[in-house]
Amino acid sequence: MKGFWVSFAYLVSAIFLVLLAHISTAQLTASESRILFQVQKILEYPQVLQGWNNWTNFCYLPYSPSLQIVCSNGHVTELTIIGNQTSPSIHILSERFSIDSFFTVLTKLSNLKVLSLVSLGLWGPLPDKINRFSSLQVLNLSSNSIHGEISPSISSMKSLRSLLLDGNLFKGTVPDLKRLTSLEELDLGNNKLGPEFPSLGNNLVSLVLRNNSLRSKLPSKFNQFDKLQKIDISSNEVSGNIPSALFSLPSIQYVNLADNKLSGSLSVNIRCGSSLTFADISNNLLVGRLPSCIGSNLKSSNRTVLYSGNCLSIRGSKDQHPTSYCKKEEALATKPLEGSQKKSGMKLGLILGIIGGSVVISMLLALIILLILRKTKAERADNYLDRSVTDKSPGHAFPRPNTDTRRVPQTTRLAAIGLPPYRIFTADEIEEATNNFDPSNLMREGSEGQQYKGWIRDGSVVLINCVKLTHKNVTQNHIEVLSNLRHRHLVSVIGHCLVASQDHHQTTSTLVLVCEQFSNGSLRDHLTDWRKKEVLKWPQRMAITIGIARGIQFLHTGLVPGIYGNNIKIEKILLDDSLSAKVSGYNIPLLFNEIDSADNTAEKEDIYQFGVILLEVITGKSITSVNEVEELKDELERSLSEAASVLRGVTDPSIRGSYAYESMRTTVQITISCLNKVPSTRPSIEDVLWNLQYSIQVQENWTSSGNLGLGTRF
The missing domain is CATH 1.10.510.10 (Transferase(Phosphotransferase) domain 1)
Known part of the structure; x- marks a missing residue:
């Protein structure tokens, strides 16, 4: 019996030591706790950081989707803070805020591997000291108001695997990112970056550059991006041909090149990668025929292809411009010569200007007297016309100058910038979103179908409309229209699911539309x-x-x-x-x-x-x-x-x-x-x-x- 109690005492001591060791690793050092309080103060005590005090255990905070702190061996290794800024043009931090001071404090968390500061209203240029995060693997500063050029020092952060700077006010050339050999995810969308296409490493899995100011051509060496699954460069002014290899990459799933000035024709012999499920080349200057793997006769239900607003040769299509339109627009989109040709052109212009200057000056002297004599007469005529228009102008709304309303302005x-990519949902995803169409999620039902409230996997609340399509065929054109119903002032369609069923020897289809939901x-x-x-x-x-x-x-x-x-x-x-x-x-x-x-x-x-x-x-x-x-x-x-x-x-x-x-x-x-x-x-x-x-x-x-x-x- 005595031996039992001795063994029990040893066991209790061992458990106590293990627990003590665990607690000591989960408790932050005093210096890093002070750093977090400084962060709270510099960010002007946002709602998500309310409630911190001297007894707060930062390593065991209650779960919140807006705040996550992960500790290891007494150090912060992950810091995620998500605020509520809605627009880069709106500053929710006061003039006292200093982004340089903020990162001076933050970089003292030297063990950080994940840093996500989203929608906090951070403003000012990104400091060069960002590269002090030597161990950082994930940097997410999206949806803030950070401006200026992206700091070149970011190119030295060789541990980075994910770099997300979308939804800011960055401008200028993207620094050379080839040295970031571990980088897999890059999102620089919704900024003002350009005009050159960035230099990138070939280990990327996801590349998003949409809605910037890119005006160069696409790099030809896309065949080296074997791991690339997603590329989105939509809503820029990228010109030139589309590299054929882009659709053939072994891992590619999503390609969005819409709303650019891409021209020429695609090779009809392109073989698309087997994983490709979405391709959007709409609103460019493309001519000729589409390759069969993304053509208008595509039979695969697992691949969505959008191609409207080009000059493609597609029989029966009403959403293509005549070829002459694309040729004309391509000529207007041609960039001026650069480099040595530009310099030599400037020199030639200077020489011609000097030679012709003397001739022009003598001619101007001769014309000055004539212009002075005509000036008074012209002014009188203008004044008369101005009075006539004013006297005859009716007292109703101001007319807008005539424009061709069929040409959609850029x-x-x-x-649609800021909306998630359009996608095709599976029937399982729809059932999961509605909890198997639970009646408690049914919002309304009528002759047009049912509407459910749902939650998709990224946490977004959506409206799910189920409509039976009796005696109607869903065509590729219909899918294109649905995928284009996206605008910041519409309740936009973010995806669909088409389900076919057999009912009394008749095949019926149910179209499920997934739309945005607003609760205000x-x-x-x-x-x-x-x-x-x-x-x-x-x-x-x-x-x-x-x-x-x-x-x-x-x-x-x-x-x-x-x-x-x-x-x-x-x-x-x-x-x-x-x-x-x-x-x-x-x-x-x-x-x-x-x-x-x-x-x-x-x-x-x-x-x-x-x-x-x-x-x-x-x-x-x-x-x-x-x-x-x-x-x-x-x-x-x-x-x-x-x-x-x-x-x-x-x-x-x-x-x-x-x-x-x-x-x-x-x-x-x-x-x-x-x-x-x-x-x-x-x-x-x-x-x-x-x-x-x-x-x-x-x-x-x-x-x-x-x-x-x-x-x-x-």
Whole structure:
């Protein structure tokens, strides 16, 4: 018995020593604890770091998706902090913040292997001392406001495996990253980097450079990137041919080259890699035929290929430009000669300039007298014309210069930046997202199908719409339209799943659309709840209406063919946490009525419905009938011809005192035009947007300068 107690005592002692050793390794050194408190202070005590005190055990914090600290042997090896900044242009840190001081403190955590500082509002140039993190493997500084060039010292961080700097304000040339031989993931998207394509190591698995200022050609040696699975260089101005090897890489799965100036033709003999599931070459200057592995007759359901907006030879396709268009645009996109040719050209120009200078000077002397004599006459003519235009100008909204609305501007195409890549979901993923279509997740059900709330694997909350497609075939064109329904002012489609089933000897298909979900309510909710309404002063309402207009503009002109008949209603305008407008419930082809793109009536009906929303925004009143629209419209129309105080009496009382009269007057004018009873006389969405942008410019200028000449505040 005595031997048993002796053995038991030894066992207890051993367990105690093990626990003591574990606790000692999990406790931070006092110096690193002080560093974390300094980080909290420099970041100005963000919400995610609230609650820290002298008794906080940083190695055993409660789980939070926004904060993670991992310790080893008394040192921090991983620090992840995720804030809530929504835009690089918005500073949530004060002028006292110093990014240099911040990294001076942070680099004292010399054992860090993972550093993620996301959406914290960090601003200023990235300091050279970043390379003091000698052991760092993952550096994620995405979604901040860091500006200037990327520090060349980052090229010496040879342990880096993942470098994520997307969503900042970086500009200039990317430093040489070839020496980062361990680098597998690089995301520099949504910056202003360029014009040269960066020099990269060939061990990359994922490369994202979308929405930058790249204007060079693609490197030809893509065949060396054996491990590359994803490449996204969309929304740049990259020119030249597409390297054939890009689609043939052994590991490649995702290729997005959309919205560039890539030209020439693809080799028809390309053999795509077996893992390739998505390729987007749309909105470039490509000609000729597509290779069979990414062609229009593609039969594989596991590969999505998007190719609209080129000059490809595809029988029956309506979304391609004529070949002459691409040839012309390619010529305009040709870069000027560089290097020695540019220098020799400058020398030649200088010599010619010197020789010709004397001739030009003598000619100028002869012309000066003639120009002086004509000057007075020309000024008189100009003054006469100016008076004539002013006298004949009607008192309604300002007309926008005529443009070809079928040509989609680059700024419109770039508006999907920030959205996750479009993808094809599997049936298992949809079942997992909805918890096997649990009835508790069913949000609504109607003749068009069911709508569920769901959670996809990255943690995002989404809306999942299930629609049965009876007697309809889903074509490649339909898939392209769905994948292009992505804009920052739309509730965007982020993916789909197509499920076929046999029902009474008839094959039916169910199309499952995965869309964004927003929980901040609708514009109507904000205009009817007095507490929310107080937040929506005139500048905020203007920003919201411009967002709606841009969403409608994308539906009308950002796709070929345009989408009309969108049933625009104020309760379908959703607002995100930053009060940015999102148009929902629009006409998705294949699900709802496919409106003929030449149907001008449907286009003008969208304009009328937007006019009703403008009417509610101006007056603050909920409109439920056509009679109410006409009554309020007549009131506004009368107020324009009377004293400014009359217009003030019609506007929402909660915005009085927050608008410049000229800003409100311009918005009222375009609203009345939108509500014209004759559809053909209603303005285009471009005209509406132009007037709203003019209105907010007047408002902003007046607010910033206090110049009453721009408008009187009411």
